[in-house]
Amino acid sequence: MDHRLESGATLLHQTLKRFVRGVLIAAFALAFSSHAAEAQLLQRSLVLTDARIVTMAGPTLEKGSILVKGGRISEIGAKVDAPFLARHLKLAGKTVTPGFIDAWSSLGHTGSVGQSGPTGDVWDSFNRYARDDFRQALQQGVTTIYLAPGGPPGVGGRGVVVQLRPQSGGAAGAVLVEDAALSINIGSGQSPIKRLKTFKKVRADFRKALDYRQSLEDYEEDLKEYIEKLEERSKKKDEAGSDGDDQKNGDKKNGEKPAKDKPSPKPDEDKPDEGDGDALNSGSLWASFQPVKSGKNGDGGGKDKDDGNGKDSGDDKKSDDKDDEDEIKKPEKPSPDRTSEVLLRAIDRELTVRIEAHRTSDMLNALDLAEEFNLDIILEGATEAYLMADRLAEAEVPVILGRVTRSGVFVNDEYRRHSASNPAALTKAGVRWTVASGAADSQAARFVGLNAQVAAGRAGVDWMKTVTIDAARILGISRRAGRLARGMAADFVVWSGDPSDPGSIVEQVYIGGKLAYQAKGQ
Template sequence: MLSIINGKILTMDQRVIEKGYIIIKNGKIKDIGVGEGKNIPENGEVIDAQGKIVLPGFIDAHTHIGLVESSIGFEGADHNEKTNPINPQLRAIDSINPSDIAFKEAIEGGITCTAAGPGSSNVLGGQFSAIKTYGNRIDDMILKENIGMKCAFGENPKRNYNEKGKMPMTRMGIASLLREALFKAKDYKKRIDEAGEDYLKRPAFDMKLESLIPVINKEIPLKVHAHRADDMFTAIRIAKEFDVNMTLDHCTEGHLIAEEIKKEGLHAIVGPSLTHRSKFELSNRTFETPKILSEAGIKIALMTDHPVIPLQYLSLCAALAVKAGMDEEEALKAITIYPAEILGIDASVGSLKVGKDADVVIWEKHPFITQAKVEYTIINGKVVYKRSN
């Protein structure tokens, strides 16, 4: 049993509690309210958060943590299987190394959950997973194993396969290969459904097509890597053609087409913005994108694309979005409840609410203040980091 008392609690559940308490039991939030609490257990651990800010753990909606390991190079780069442009059968969890020092740094920065998955060298790169940032074994860190199918448009797949002298070397080629994969997956599923219980009538097992069935069934979205507006429109066109769900990840030129994104009813995962314009499709990169999309009524999450921006600087990215005009509360939601909702994990994380996972971070001051430090990080009710000085 663990209790937090006297803190200013920003629940991200439409409540701010001055001098509040949280009671944690068996890894879940048992109670939350105003004051020291009537049922603070006498024999449990108590953290006095007097003068501190208490928030849900931050969530980064798009990273490659553990798949691109720190300080290693090729030996630790396990995020792009650059041998075939269509690889939906790959799973992020088979590449994530929890021993990567980036997990320790994430915890120290108040990041308790992230979406981690393949890179963008392929048209279809494999499955993203939602994981907690604490643990020694990835199997014990998984919050939701399959949250989306990585799909990439634009320069990255073009560059990778141009070097190999094979398709796709153009945006037409990218769209064509994605359409072909989705056509085959729909046909594969149809033949399985028609065969029913008659195993002999079922099509031969195809691991790639099997992996796309959750996309066809709209159980998971295409997690679309797209920076340029034209690539986003191509992704939207294909998603509508095959009646599948999608999220717009990166969305670098989203501010140029905000009304179109709103009209399509899409969510956006924006970033990484704390970088220089390293390629042409980033030429319109600006920290004003979150503000413009948010003010257009689009639900957004902010992302670091770790290791492009180290994961622990997610709160700095949010602070810079506020500096560029984004509403402060919306920026906090963009690294807590909004990514949880977009990723489909909001029943467990993203806000401080009775019954949810006890992922709680205590800050010495508001996290958007550059000098702010994390005092405690709690994941699944366990104190996994305590600042020593």
């Protein structure tokens, strides 16, 4: 851009300088404009060449190229057209894979949000500055996690899908999917009675949610009725205004009210019970608190209607009016129940429900719960799933497994019947499954790939598929993560060799086309 001209052509030089300046200003303006798309357009495209690309959307490209534009994969194939000014990455001998997804993780989680129930959102307890943890996860190829809320047994909080994208200020972590799922834990190693109580409470919470909806609907109806009644009454009033009786009554009412006020002792005389003004005046508490009986008044009123006993009639009228108003009572809106609102979203299948259950009895309960309330569920843990794989296949419930092999001796009660044949049985029955780190330890998120190798080796499937596209499909983010294809987000990992080789390491990680991690010495 900066052309230096001969000293002779000064005019041309000046014009050009001005032109160049203008262009530069325009470019800077565009670059710093807040519109994200324009800014992304100005991001230099990235071209990767000569790499072995595991796409998870078709066959593996032995020597392939990817063009990344604007944070997305714009082209992928054996050869791509590199635009001008694109950054080139020559990756001969290296392998590119999609970023791994840990579908059940607690990376960066500082505490349990589940204690606040479904209204808790786990994003609130996510520590965006846990840099070391994120760096270690990226170092093993993990780019996206589902952050599980954790919590006590019962209905827990809502989880989010987090992408380990570096942010400003040293933070990391961007929400990919908010309100990804509601977490329910009915498999936490409690005593049998507690387990029953927990499940009972879960069902009760859901039923309460349905009752809440019902009460809202009732309230709506009542409100409609109330409005109608009010309209009727006002109509009636208008009609009564044109009627003479009503007017008289109205006049009487209007006229006699002040007259009524004067002879105040009179009602005392009409009081049947004591009839003794002295008794009243003597201050007997009992007498003074005696209620005015409308019935008697009514009778009295009826007798003396046309007399000056306006009060009675007035009272009568008043009480009639009062009765009318009592009939049209405004319905009370049920107080907002945020918990039930969340559960209703689950019932409406707007919110996925993830149920952690290990024993067959708990898993069967989970299936019943899903059937009863028409929930869209995913099973977490599912240690004994191999014993009921067919039922799970029938119910079309996907499963997220944690640690596949466990010690045979010192086990938690929930894992007592664990078996390494779990993945194989699930594959055979046709259940969709993936392997994750399990939310017990936040550090285990790093090695979700190794855990997947163990599981997939048992099942005879490709381990990388398990932690990329399978996990993405189960989490419902397969349009945004999990594979490398045109239009997908540019989340990929560059390995020094085949990721299955024990010695290969992660060299670079890109999230959204931006470098998120680079191994030291690169």
